[in-house]
Amino acid sequence: MNTLSQVVVARDLTQVFPCENKKGKDINALQDLNITVKAGQLTALVGPDGAGKTTFLRLIAGLYQPSSGSLEVLGIDVAKDPQSVQDRISYMPQRFGLYEDLSIQENLDLYADLHGVPHAVRKQRFARLLEITDLTHFTERPAGKLSGGMKQKLGLACTLVRSPELLLLDEPSVGVDPLSRRDLWIIIKQLVLEENLSVIISTAYMDEAERCSEVYVMYEGKILQQGTPSELSEKVRGQTWQVEPPKQMKARVLQAQLLDNHKYIVDAVPKGDVVRFITQPTYPELPIEYLPSNAVVTPRKPELEDAFMSFLHQAQQQKIEVENSNDNTFLESQKQLAETPQSAIIVKDLVRKFGDFTAVANTSFDVQRGEIFGLLGPNGAGKTTTFRMLCGLLPASSGTLEVAGMNLRTARAQARAKIGYVSQKFALYSNLTVLDNLKFFGGAYGLSGKKLNQQIDKALHQFQLQPHAKSGDLPNGFKQRLSMAAALLHQPEIIFLDEPTSGIDPLARRSFWYSIGELANQGITIIITTHFMEEAEYCDRIAIQDAGKLLALGSPKQVRQMAGETSHSDMNRAFMSIVEQARSRKQEHT
Incomplete structure (x- = not known):
């Protein structure tokens, strides 16, 4: 086993990707990077899309040749001898290659064969991996039939079929529900403690980075800051506050007001019954004149996410211009909808069965016009099935379902004309430009001529999109902006967002939610699924599902009150408490 005190040493490391288009610019993915990663601990890489996290992990894994500089992994020059490094490490990329037609056991056997794991050690190793991932009773199940969380656990098990000296994890919990995410982290911490494993993890979750011994904040291929989570948090002490909105004022409305004051405010986000915000380092004092007169403001302890947001804002050297900040023209036709609250969606006794399996059982709720409604649940809870029925993509087995005043049983096509849809995975044409995608989807929605051109111009401006950029080359955050722009071209009354911020960094998530709040303020109804529980705070109401049943609505x-939590407590805890209590009651009755 490795006895080195340092597992990775990068000096002046640079990685340049030549532009395919000769007229374009080369991409400087890493610029003079200097990092030393200690052995036997968890080290986090955090940063926005395009920061260079994945590039750095691939260089460590010997998948790229560095353009310049040096990189030693486990004491080996990885550029000169990548195979020796690969023989001693394990790497789990964002999209791990499971074979979906093979069972859990067959996937483990295949990866053991690929890595040359001796048959003599497999039985014990497999038993250990299946135990810690809680997959022991599912070995014959095909990988394609697993939930998202179980797939990630299997991916991690396949990555660890041999005992590595260094484990590289590239955003392992993206698209995974909070319960499965918690389980993944229990496994990772257990491996670090019991096997003295060194782990480097890139993550979009600041609460995950807080569990690591050391954190590197990356931006545009450079290191902005490094240190322990507490050391980084201390750098913004005195700049972190929370404000309780006046009665009758929504937290997201106050958040938008704070974000408009770029001179004083770095970041603002609703949490519980308050809005948490960060003041600029140049103006750490409270901007009292920009707060409601009867709002209650108190200082709070700084957290890693506060430091992360502050570092990024400083690095950009100019305040971020939030999309849609001064442009409401795109949505003016929706204003009248906000003035007359009424149900945009009515669901009564909704049931969906697949053979003998009931995916959704007797679900009932309604959604008001201009409301942000969150549909939450662990992987396999039935929320995707519910979502697809609401969109008119899947017929209900029984029950009543009205969308935009249309009965989806009898007028599905008419209802679809009044809705927009943004899928979790980028569903536009990657080989087309931004403009070509908007033209195509505008035409599909029945727009043409002057009307189509007007809507495209407004969308490009609102979402700050470059018309001639190739869609497939956009960072994840900009891909989601393009998806949103395409879904709004025909000015729908309702927009469905299926995990729209999965895989997007915190900075892009803030910007995206600002746009969503503006849409709701103009009368558009938003139905959203998400695995980021802090995003539930942006919603006017949320519904929590599990095993096809509605567990909580409000x-x-x-x-939080239903879960027995305080008004300022973490939504993750409330979510897990509600789901686990329901599962416990179900077990008692079986």
Whole structure:
């Protein structure tokens, strides 16, 4: 086993990707990077899309040749001898290559064969991996039939079929529900403690980075800051506050007001019954004149996410211009909808069965016009099935379902004309430009001529998109902006967002939610699924599902109360408490 005190040493490391288009610019993915990663601990890489995290992990794994500089992994020059490094490490990329037609056991056998794991050690190793991933009773199940969380656990098990000296994890919990994410981290921490494993993990979750011994904040191929989570958090002490909105004022409305004051405010986000915000390092004092007169403001302890957001804003050297900040023209036709609240969606006794399996059982709720409604649940809870029925993509087995005043049983086509849809995975044409995609989807929605051109111009401006950029080359955050722009071209009354921020960094998530809040303020109804529980705080109401049943329905505050949590507690805890209590009751009755 490795006895080195340092597992990775990068000096002046640079990685340049030549532009395929000769007229374009080369991409400087890493610029003079200097990092030393200690052995036997968890090390986190955090940063926005395009920061260079994945490039750095691939260089460590010997998958790229560095353009310049040096990189030693486990004491080996990885550029000169990548195979020796690969024989001693394990790497789990964002999209791990499971074979979906093969069972869990067959996937493990295949990866053991690929890595040359001796048959004599496999039985014990497999038993250990299946135990810690809680997959022991599912070895014959095909990988394609697993939930998202179980697939990630199997991917991790396949990555660890041999005992590595260094484990590289590239955003392993993206698209995974909070319960499965918690389980993944229990496994990772267990491996670090029991096997003295060194782990480097890139993550979009600041609460995950807080569990690591050391954190590197990356931006545009450079290291902005490094240190322990507490050391980094201390750098913004005195700049972190929380404000309780006046009665009758929504937290997201106050958040938008704070974000408009770029001179004083770095970041603002709703949490519980308050809005948490960060003041600029140049103006750490409270901008009292920009807060509601009867709002209650108190200082709070800084957290890693506060430091992360502050570092990024400083690095950009200019305040981020939030999309849609001064442009409401795109949505003016929707204003009248906000003035007359009424149900945009009515669901009564909704059931969906697949053979003998009931995916959704007797679900009932309604969604008001201009409301942000969150549909939450662990992987396999039935929320995707519910979502697809609401969109008119899947017929209900029984029950009543009205969308935009249309009965989906009898007028599905008419209802679809009034809705927009943004899928979790980028569903536009990657080989087309931004402009060509908008033209195509505008035409599909029945727009043409002057009307189509007007809507495209407004969308490009609102979402700050470059018309001639190739869609497949856009960072994840900009891909989601393009998806949103395409879904809004025909000015729908309702927009469905299926995990729209999965895989997007915190900075892009803030910007995306600002746009969503503006849409709701103009009367568009938003139905959203998400695995980021802090995003539930942006919703007016949320519904929590599990095993096809509705467990909780209400405002974020009401849901926390149902879980027995305080008004300022973490929504993750409330979510897990509600789901685990329901599962416990179910076990008692079986």
